[in-house]
Amino acid sequence: MQAVDPLRNTPPSYIREILSVVASNDVISLAGGLPCPDSFPMTIIDTAMRDIACDKSLFQYAATSGYEPLINTIRERYHVTDSQEVLITNGSQQGIDLCTRVFINKGDNIVAEAPSYLGALQIFSIAEANLSTVDQENDGPNIQQLETYFIQGDVSFFYAIPDFHNPTGCCWSLEKRQQVADLCTRYEVLLIEDSPYREMRFSGDSLPTVASLCPEYAISLFSFSKVIAPGLRIGALITPTRYASSFNKLKQATDLHTNVPLQALTHAILNHTDFTTHLAATNQRYQTRYQALVTAITKNPVYEKCTMVPVDGGMFIWLILPDCDVYTVARTAIENGVAVVPSTEFYSNKTEKAAALRINFSYNTPEKIEEGIRRLGDVLEEYIG
Amino acid sequence: MQAVDPLRNTPPSYIREILSVVASNDVISLAGGLPCPDSFPMTIIDTAMRDIACDKSLFQYAATSGYEPLINTIRERYHVTDSQEVLITNGSQQGIDLCTRVFINKGDNIVAEAPSYLGALQIFSIAEANLSTVDQENDGPNIQQLETYFIQGDVSFFYAIPDFHNPTGCCWSLEKRQQVADLCTRYEVLLIEDSPYREMRFSGDSLPTVASLCPEYAISLFSFSKVIAPGLRIGALITPTRYASSFNKLKQATDLHTNVPLQALTHAILNHTDFTTHLAATNQRYQTRYQALVTAITKNPVYEKCTMVPVDGGMFIWLILPDCDVYTVARTAIENGVAVVPSTEFYSNKTEKAAALRINFSYNTPEKIEEGIRRLGDVLEEYIG
Numbered sequence: 001m002q003a004v005d006p007l008r009n010t011p012p013s014y015i016r017e018i019l020s021v022v023a024s025n026d027v028i029s030l031a032g033g034l035p036c037p038d039s040f041p042m043t044i045i046d047t048a049m050r051d052i053a054c055d056k057s058l059f060q061y062a063a064t065s066g067y068e069p070l071i072n073t074i075r076e077r078y079h080v081t082d083s084q085e086v087l088i089t090n091g092s093q094q095g096i097d098l099c100t101r102v103f104i105n106k107g108d109n110i111v112a113e114a115p116s117y118l119g120a121l122q123i124f125s126i127a128e129a130n131l132s133t134v135d136q137e138n139d140g141p142n143i144q145q146l147e148t149y150f151i152q153g154d155v156s157f158f159y160a161i162p163d164f165h166n167p168t169g170c171c172w173s174l175e176k177r178q179q180v181a182d183l184c185t186r187y188e189v190l191l192i193e194d195s196p197y198r199e200m201r202f203s204g205d206s207l208p209t210v211a212s213l214c215p216e217y218a219i220s221l222f223s224f225s226k227v228i229a230p231g232l233r234i235g236a237l238i239t240p241t242r243y244a245s246s247f248n249k250l251k252q253a254t255d256l257h258t259n260v261p262l263q264a265l266t267h268a269i270l271n272h273t274d275f276t277t278h279l280a281a282t283n284q285r286y287q288t289r290y291q292a293l294v295t296a297i298t299k300n301p302v303y304e305k306c307t308m309v310p311v312d313g314g315m316f317i318w319l320i321l322p323d324c325d326v327y328t329v330a331r332t333a334i335e336n337g338v339a340v341v342p343s344t345e346f347y348s349n350k351t352e353k354a355a356a357l358r359i360n361f362s363y364n365t366p367e368k369i370e371e372g373i374r375r376l377g378d379v380l381e382e383y384i385g
Numbered sequence: 386m387q388a389v390d391p392l393r394n395t396p397p398s399y400i401r402e403i404l405s406v407v408a409s410n411d412v413i414s415l416a417g418g419l420p421c422p423d424s425f426p427m428t429i430i431d432t433a434m435r436d437i438a439c440d441k442s443l444f445q446y447a448a449t450s451g452y453e454p455l456i457n458t459i460r461e462r463y464h465v466t467d468s469q470e471v472l473i474t475n476g477s478q479q480g481i482d483l484c485t486r487v488f489i490n491k492g493d494n495i496v497a498e499a500p501s502y503l504g505a506l507q508i509f510s511i512a513e514a515n516l517s518t519v520d521q522e523n524d525g526p527n528i529q530q531l532e533t534y535f536i537q538g539d540v541s542f543f544y545a546i547p548d549f550h551n552p553t554g555c556c557w558s559l560e561k562r563q564q565v566a567d568l569c570t571r572y573e574v575l576l577i578e579d580s581p582y583r584e585m586r587f588s589g590d591s592l593p594t595v596a597s598l599c600p601e602y603a604i605s606l607f608s609f610s611k612v613i614a615p616g617l618r619i620g621a622l623i624t625p626t627r628y629a630s631s632f633n634k635l636k637q638a639t640d641l642h643t644n645v646p647l648q649a650l651t652h653a654i655l656n657h658t659d660f661t662t663h664l665a666a667t668n669q670r671y672q673t674r675y676q677a678l679v680t681a682i683t684k685n686p687v688y689e690k691c692t693m694v695p696v697d698g699g700m701f702i703w704l705i706l707p708d709c710d711v712y713t714v715a716r717t718a719i720e721n722g723v724a725v726v727p728s729t730e731f732y733s734n735k736t737e738k739a740a741a742l743r744i745n746f747s748y749n750t751p752e753k754i755e756e757g758i759r760r761l762g763d764v765l766e767e768y769i770g
Contacts, residue, residue: 001541001575003487003631010634037441046438053434056422059614090475090640097639101511102388106491122638126486156386190386229444231645246388249395253507254482254639255475259647260616 006126028372031339033166033315034363036289039282040229041269048268058260064252065244066236067263073270074236078222081215085244087251088258092196092235095221096120096159098254099192099237100127102246103156111149112159113141115346115353117166117194120159124348129156131348136168138309140176143183150187157190157219162210164197164314167346167358171312174207181213188217196223196235199279201313202287216240224266226315227279232262283313292366293317293359296373302380315362318343321355322384329383330357338375391511413757416724418551418700419748421674424667425614426654433653443645449637450629451621452648458655459621463607466600470629472636473643477581477620480606481505481544483639484577484622485512487631488541496534497544498526500731500738502551502579505544509733514541516733521553523694525561528568535572542575542604547595549582549699552731552743556697559592566598573602581608581620584664586698587672601625609651611700612664617647668698677751678702678744681758687765700747703728706740707769714768715742723760 002008052058058067065071066088074086089095096119104110106128112120114133124131132155134145141160149155160180162172172180184191193211211218220238228234239247251257269275290311297303297319307320319340321329326342333340343356357376361369387393437443443452450456451473459471474480481504489495491513497505499518509516517540519530526545534540545565547557557565569576578596596603605623613619624632636642654660675696682688682704692705706714711727718725728741742761746754 001488001573003628004490007487007631007634032446034446037445040441040444042438042441042444045444046435049434049438050431053427053431056425056427059425059427059430059616060422061417061419061610061615090644093638094640102392103386105389119638119641122634126635126638188386225446230446231444233640233642233644243388246392249392249507250511253478253504253511255479255618256504257618259475259618259644261647262644 006128010122010125027334027337027339028364028368028375029339030359030361030364030369030372031341032363033360035226035230035315036285036362039285041275041278044269044272044274044278045265048265048272051268052261052264055264058264060260062257062260064248064257066258067260067267070263070267073267074222077270078220078236078238079212080238083241084215084238085241087237087239087244087247088263089235089237089251090233090255090258091225091230092194092221092223093119095235095237096192096194097123098247098250099157099219100124100129101250102243103190104129108156109154110157110159111146111155113161113165114348115167115343116159117161118345120194121346121348133348136165136170138170140170140172141180143176143179146180147183150183150189155187155189157192158184159192159194160210161194161197163195164200164311166197166314167316167341167343168318169309169311169314169316172207172210177207177210178213181210184214184217191218192221193218194221196221196226197314198222199227200283200286200315202283202290204312211238219243227282228266228269232266234258234262234266286313286315286362289361289364289366289369290317292369293361293373296370300373300377302377302385305384306380315360317359317361319357319359321357321380324355324383326355326357329379332382333376333379336375336379338372340376391513395507395510412719412722412724413749413753413760414724415744415746415749415754415757415761416726417748418745420611420615420700421670421747424670426660426663429654429657429659429663430650433650433657436653437646437649440649443649445645447642447645449633449642451643452645452652455648455652458652459607462655463605463621463623464597465623468626469600469623470626472622472624472629472632473648474620474622474636475618475640475643476610476615477579477606477608478504480620480622481577481579482508483632483635484542484604485509485514486635487628488575489514493541494539495542495544496531496540498546498550499733500552500728501544502546503730505579506731506733518733521550521555523555525555525557526565528561528564531565532568535568535574540572540574542577543569544577544579545595546579546582548580549585549696551582551699552701552726552728553703554694554696554699554701556592557595562592562595563598566595569599569602576603577606578603579606581606581611582699583607584612585668585671585700587668587675589697596623604628612667613651613654617651619643619647619651671698671700671747674746674749674751674754675702677754678746678758681755685758685762687762687770690769691765700745702744702746704742704744706742706765709740709768711740711742714764717767718761718764721760721764723757725761
């Protein structure tokens, strides 16, 4: 017996490989997408866990859709309408997987931005979907390319990350949001709006979700990995009511329901009086780190040959390099004590890509970021200097 | 956009429907498969949760395969060999789903016992597998039927529950275990051995797992839902090493990893000095309830027309009725204040089935069980009296 083709043929994740190298060496990792552990709300967690540990009802089998108080909190927090339903998921990663399993048969068409989130590309590949991509511009996806696909028909869904995109950090303009919503409505194509970074804004004004502009044609994925802690694996999926029973049947078959104690913990944290202050402090911490990154890049002349689009939040910047072999640059950087992710990893077709590096600023201290950028600069000197 | 066919066409689970009726009425539910909440180790949980709430490292992203101390505990507890790997899952339900996704393309052949676990049948149906079944005898599956399927070739795996089967409570004899292991080895067919109830034995001697008799051709699924608490959604999958990378890639794509704090909690509970005593007390509690059930059935003459195979553990008995419409019996029973599950629900082909009822004895007190059996007796009087 052999595993199915897409699993046997998928290479292991570059990021996972790197992370294992990094853990065992004196390498500064600007590669992963890890939040800073000092931003985990441990004081609130400590208090809430004591209540949870006394409540037997949280340890029994429970409803597939999720813990009702948490669902109600999410309905309020994300303005869920009466024609939408909430499903609690194991992080937004499971949300992407459930969407793919609900809508995609082998060979069905998905459209995504290029570059896009590696974890989503893996799921689409395992599902043997036919993936088409639209270019990402500074203010969002190329609308003409998107409409061309929609006109051709048979697009099952458009997967996108409009807020602080992974890997580019891009945040769609209001105009692009409205245009995409209009296209989805006109061509009746579903949008899967993945929003794990949306609440990690440290400057500028929040824009409406695209889903709020076309609620009948959108499924929203939220995550509490960044605003609370990723180890909890708690996220939420918001769907038009007509798909709720399919999602529930699939979630039930998949793992019955998400664990209850950490749903209760998430509920307690989101409703804690200190949570808003905590979230603001976390975002301020990330802003400080982002600024350290920008300063380090600005003061090093080798980076003048690169392009860095400023961001207002999230975890990453996208450093566009002059034409070069980014994979080799990234490999050499590790030897020189700093890990970053080469752009190749974020394209389904690894041959057509911009030369760029994804650089994380949430995990390390400003000092380490500065040192990492210095080490990376030495490597860039060699390849593009 | 529509959901894929198998999700649109799968009816909602009868058990889920019943449970929602039961929750809102004065109905004694002998239908579900819930452990008794008084058996949750709340004292150990309370202490362990305090340590967990202080350890930031348990709230970060983590390894896909699972929390290493828990993996090591499982390796010892279940005698995992050097040519096997452990993957922590969201309950054994996710284990079944992962096995199906790793090995099954649409139309591939699965063999299972008939009757079998409803949650597995749902997954096989969503995967559009071609399911064949072998009859279940008092000491395990019909070996001739099984070999006939294996001879025909192209069986992707044989899914089975050898210990305290759901729904029948059957425990395979040592002879049947050896025969199945021999067949799997000879025909190189994988066994998926689902063992959520294995440690719930209250009488008789434990027999070796079938996987231990053919480790190269077996994947084992364990669950901590029954021995600790189901709300945690923690289980484990043990695979021959050759499949480990496929399982890891799929688990990563599915939800990155199982939540860490409750893996740490499971680890703490399994290693607590009081856990063995706790487990023995839980099994004794279930034995008392089982005996109350047997007594109630024995003293009511209407049950003389039924057959009940005694069990040595687990959560269920299988009450075989004279030929009748069990679905109507079960419906009428609810109106008469007691819920049980009709045998029809446990067959993929709902027309070929024995007339039987699955009756749970883990959830209710002996007094409630007695009253439930009395109410059910009144209904049986009407249909088979």
